[in-house]
Amino acid sequence: MKRITVLPILALAAALSAQPPTTSWPTYHGDNTGRRFSPLTQINDKNVSELAPAWNFRTGVGGGLKSTPLMIDGVLYFTAPDHVWAVDARTGKQIWHKAFETKGGWHIGNRGGAIMGNWIFFLTPDCQIISLNIKDGSERWRKQNCDLDQFYYGSMAPMIVKNKVIAGVSGDDLDRPGYLSAYDPETGDLKWRWSVVPLKKGDPGSETWPNEEAMRHGGGMTWQMPTYDPDLNLIYITTGNPQPVIAHANRKGDNLFTGCVVALNADTGKMVWYFQASPHDTHDWDSTQVPVLIDGQIDGRPRKLLALAARNGYYFLLDRTNGKNLVTAPYAGPNWAKGIRPNGTPEPDPAKMPQVDGALVTPNQGGATNWPPPTFSPLTGLFYVGTTRAFSVYYIFDPDLANPQGWGGTDRGGATLSSSVEAIDYKTGKIRWSHKWETPGGRSGLMSTAGNLVFTGDNSSNLVALNATTGAPLWHSKLTSPVSNGPISYELDGKQYVVVGAGDTLWSFTTGK
Amino acid sequence: MRILWVCLAAAALACAQEPASVFQNVCGKCHPPEAVVTPRARAQWQETITKMIGLGAKVSPDEQTILLDYLTATYGPTAAGGRGGRGGRGGRGGGPTLNGAPLDRHVVDPEGANRGRTVWVAECIECHGTSARGTEKGKNLIQSDMVLHDRYGSTLGPFLAKGHPMMSGRKSSSLTQMQVADLSHFIHERVYDTLRGSPIFQPGQIVTGNAKAGEAWFNGAGKCSTCHSPTGDLKGIGGRYDPATLQGRFLFPRGGRGRGGKQMTLTITPPNGPAVTGVPVVFDDFDVSVRDDKGEVHAFTRSPQLKVVRNDPFAVHDQLLDVYTDKNMHDMLAYLVTLK
Numbered sequence: 001m002k003r004i005t006v007l008p009i010l011a012l013a014a015a016l017s018a019q020p021p022t023t024s025w026p027t028y029h030g031d032n033t034g035r036r037f038s039p040l041t042q043i044n045d046k047n048v049s050e051l052a053p054a055w056n057f058r059t060g061v062g063g064g065l066k067s068t069p070l071m072i073d074g075v076l077y078f079t080a081p082d083h084v085w086a087v088d089a090r091t092g093k094q095i096w097h098k099a100f101e102t103k104g105g106w107h108i109g110n111r112g113g114a115i116m117g118n119w120i121f122f123l124t125p126d127c128q129i130i131s132l133n134i135k136d137g138s139e140r141w142r143k144q145n146c147d148l149d150q151f152y153y154g155s156m157a158p159m160i161v162k163n164k165v166i167a168g169v170s171g172d173d174l175d176r177p178g179y180l181s182a183y184d185p186e187t188g189d190l191k192w193r194w195s196v197v198p199l200k201k202g203d204p205g206s207e208t209w210p211n212e213e214a215m216r217h218g219g220g221m222t223w224q225m226p227t228y229d230p231d232l233n234l235i236y237i238t239t240g241n242p243q244p245v246i247a248h249a250n251r252k253g254d255n256l257f258t259g260c261v262v263a264l265n266a267d268t269g270k271m272v273w274y275f276q277a278s279p280h281d282t283h284d285w286d287s288t289q290v291p292v293l294i295d296g297q298i299d300g301r302p303r304k305l306l307a308l309a310a311r312n313g314y315y316f317l318l319d320r321t322n323g324k325n326l327v328t329a330p331y332a333g334p335n336w337a338k339g340i341r342p343n344g345t346p347e348p349d350p351a352k353m354p355q356v357d358g359a360l361v362t363p364n365q366g367g368a369t370n371w372p373p374p375t376f377s378p379l380t381g382l383f384y385v386g387t388t389r390a391f392s393v394y395y396i397f398d399p400d401l402a403n404p405q406g407w408g409g410t411d412r413g414g415a416t417l418s419s420s421v422e423a424i425d426y427k428t429g430k431i432r433w434s435h436k437w438e439t440p441g442g443r444s445g446l447m448s449t450a451g452n453l454v455f456t457g458d459n460s461s462n463l464v465a466l467n468a469t470t471g472a473p474l475w476h477s478k479l480t481s482p483v484s485n486g487p488i489s490y491e492l493d494g495k496q497y498v499v500v501g502a503g504d505t506l507w508s509f510t511t512g513k
Numbered sequence: 514m515r516i517l518w519v520c521l522a523a524a525a526l527a528c529a530q531e532p533a534s535v536f537q538n539v540c541g542k543c544h545p546p547e548a549v550v551t552p553r554a555r556a557q558w559q560e561t562i563t564k565m566i567g568l569g570a571k572v573s574p575d576e577q578t579i580l581l582d583y584l585t586a587t588y589g590p591t592a593a594g595g596r597g598g599r600g601g602r603g604g605r606g607g608g609p610t611l612n613g614a615p616l617d618r619h620v621v622d623p624e625g626a627n628r629g630r631t632v633w634v635a636e637c638i639e640c641h642g643t644s645a646r647g648t649e650k651g652k653n654l655i656q657s658d659m660v661l662h663d664r665y666g667s668t669l670g671p672f673l674a675k676g677h678p679m680m681s682g683r684k685s686s687s688l689t690q691m692q693v694a695d696l697s698h699f700i701h702e703r704v705y706d707t708l709r710g711s712p713i714f715q716p717g718q719i720v721t722g723n724a725k726a727g728e729a730w731f732n733g734a735g736k737c738s739t740c741h742s743p744t745g746d747l748k749g750i751g752g753r754y755d756p757a758t759l760q761g762r763f764l765f766p767r768g769g770r771g772r773g774g775k776q777m778t779l780t781i782t783p784p785n786g787p788a789v790t791g792v793p794v795v796f797d798d799f800d801v802s803v804r805d806d807k808g809e810v811h812a813f814t815r816s817p818q819l820k821v822v823r824n825d826p827f828a829v830h831d832q833l834l835d836v837y838t839d840k841n842m843h844d845m846l847a848y849l850v851t852l853k
Contacts, residue, residue, distance in 0.1 A: 104614055104618070126615070148615040153613050173613045174661070174704070175656060213653070355839075356716075356718065356719065356721075357722075358839075358842065358843075360764065360834070360837055360839055393764065393842075395716050397713065398707075403647075405646060407708070407709050410709060412757065412761055415764070417831050417834070438796045438797050460796070462797055476798070476799050
């Protein structure tokens with residue numbers, strides 16, 4: 001078998017030095033940077049028309065396969081709520097499958113597992129973190145990651161950082177505090193836990209809450225997969241919306257550290273810096289999008305950067321050593337901010353916060369983008385993000401205007417004006433190209449490759465390859481459902497594969513060379 | 514009674530007995546039906562039936578099966594009816610959103626909650642407030658871990674048994690088991706009221722604008738009168754929809770497709786052939802197909818030579834979304850609700 005040539009990514013790569021792996025896809029993001037960039041070039045803009053299905057694997061579990069598979073040693077490992085599969089990456093044949101009885105929790109989706117050595121770790125909707133043997137799926141240990149009675153649940157893919165398993169929590173129906181935990185991979189013992197919200201007066205951020213009761217019930221769930229810079233030893237976690245979600249009279253202030261990107265020391269779980277993308281969020285936007293790590297050049301100097309296209313419609317570029325904002329730029333026409341603060345955080349317009357008689361707001365609750373992962377190509381210098389432009393009306397429902405609880409309102413109605421892939425110049429936040437889908441509505445993850453391609457899905461259930469430089473659609477394959485996760489790519493036996501989830505089916509493509 | 518009698522007569526035919534009658538005949542010998550206020554999961558109901566048989570209840574194996582099904586369906590954790598039963602996502606009926614809840618959650622018995630309200634008003638309301646959200650004198654019970662862990666008084670009961678001040682001056686330990694269960698129903702009902710989809714999860718007074726200003730905008734800057742008329746297509750619209758629905762319909766009419774008759778269509782012109790117009794069936798970067806007004810589908814592969822034109826009656830409404838101020842929106846609603 002001929003080895004696949006791999007383009008050296010020397011132009012930008014510095015401290016994230018190691019190339020992303022090519023013969024495996026070992027983590028949710030493919031590596032720790034969140035770039036979802038494959039250096040493989042066997043499938044490229046010249047020959048992508050030859051790309052064809054190799055096999056598909058149907059799980060039979062509904063709800064959309066939101067899990068990013070991990071590919072290690074020729075085996076794909078992926079999840080759905082209460083389910084884990086190991087499937088032969090060459091043939092699509094099942095090696096093992098484990099189904100778990102549930103005690104409840106929201107079965108909205110499961111983003112995948114994390115693998116360290118012989119062990120896979122994953123979260124269940126009923127608040128457990130479970131470790132299985134990757135050879136046969138046999139269970140090693142399980143621990144309680146959250147309390148189901150408080151309406152927490154598990155959906156995110158854990159992350160391995162050095163000798164710890166990092167796991168977050170989901171759930172914003174009741175007013176509970178969010179947190180991020182680090183577990184011992186051998187025993188499941190808790191090593192550290194970082195609370196997103198301050199728990200008592202005097203704690204950092206407590207000055208942005210009116211009182212202890214508000215902050216202790218202030219939300220901030222941790223359901224997006226973090227990224228990690230080994231040189232700085234920093235974990236980057238993005239945090240969810242504050243509580244109560246929509247009605248907000250009893251939580252005056254910025255509500256730190258909800259709606260933020262936060263850098264945590266990987267050994268201690270202590271916060272090193274934060275940047276708030278959505279202060280005093282009242283639109284359920286979270287800020288739980290992927291914090292993408294870029295080693296780039298600004299003003300001719302190499303910089304360690306972090307890029308975030310937030311659900312609130314703004315793109316942010318930060319210095320990831322200290323959280324200092326370099327760029328704040330709208331990418332989806334948001335109308336909720338009345339300006340940008342000197343530190344780069346948008347200033348919410350009180351008139352666009354939910355009202356009893358309604359406020360017309362864009363983005364809608366679904367957001368300018370959402371959890372499906374964006375991608376960054378160091379070859380094009382473009383940050384690609386699946387984008388929706390939609391309006392809706394935000395209402396306060398809770399008759400207790402002074403002391404709302406839970407959601408206390410929601411948005412209603414709505415019009416999706418467009419769905420697109422936006423290619424953003426990472427240095428300036430300016431949109432280099434925009435590819436609008438003819439039929440709006442879908443939300444699929446993205447992956448870029450050194451073959452000058454961006455893979456994603458449209459709303460007509462096509463897996464699509466776009467030219468990464470121009471946005472021109474080059475190839476498609478009609479699947480049975482819209483792409484429901486982020487595509488991945490790897491080399492196996494000298495062949496490059498692209499694997500993607502759509503509905504209850506995992507699809508594998510290759511050029512057959 | 515007659516059904517049961519007939520069934521006994523035809524026992525060999527495994528006649529389907531009326532479950533409610535079995536319940537009444539078997540359980541009702543000792544328990545008045547209203548005493549069954551504590552929902553239990555299937556396994557727990559099995560335990561209860563076994564326990565009652567141990568205490569001397571006469572129940573045939575067939576009746577056991579019928580009772581187990583009936584009790585689980587009627588008084589199970591997922592039984593419809595009380596809050597905490599089946600819930601759907603969203604805010605329009607279907608009960609509170611319980612997607613995040615445990616399967617063994619407390620299911621509210623509405624009658625129990627009503628009885629609990631009486632106890633609440635007499636003994637608790639002064640400190641814990643009308644909706645159990647607390648006051649300066651007492652805790653917010655909606656946010657209490659003890660309440661969230663409670664099932665039918667399982668943690669509330671032991672807490673109250675220890676003694677807790679009550680408005681009447683009585684000891685909380687004097688509350689009967691039934692009163693504790695009722696209080697538990699009442700408090701859980703208040704918790705579920707905070708969830709999406711609860712009965713209080715509805716728009717309030719949203720008609721706040723100035724109808725005259727709305728009319729002026731309709732005929733002026735908004736240019737609505739270019740296509741619409743209060744005596745034509747909009748005649749009586751204020752009487753056809755509740756205000757929140759009406760607001761949604763004038764802002765986002767695309768969602769009303771099919772009802773108003775207007776739809777987006779595509780006109781496709783192939784290089785060598787007649788143009789066809791119809792409602793899109795598939796419309797993406799690679800394929801396009803439309804259903805014409807005879808119901809016939811025309812499918813094409815996209816190419817630079819294939820001309821595709823959108824005929825979108827809603828495009829102007831989409832553009833308005835970037836134009837409306839919130840005042841325009843409120844004034845327009847105030848005007849439209851007057852068109853009775």
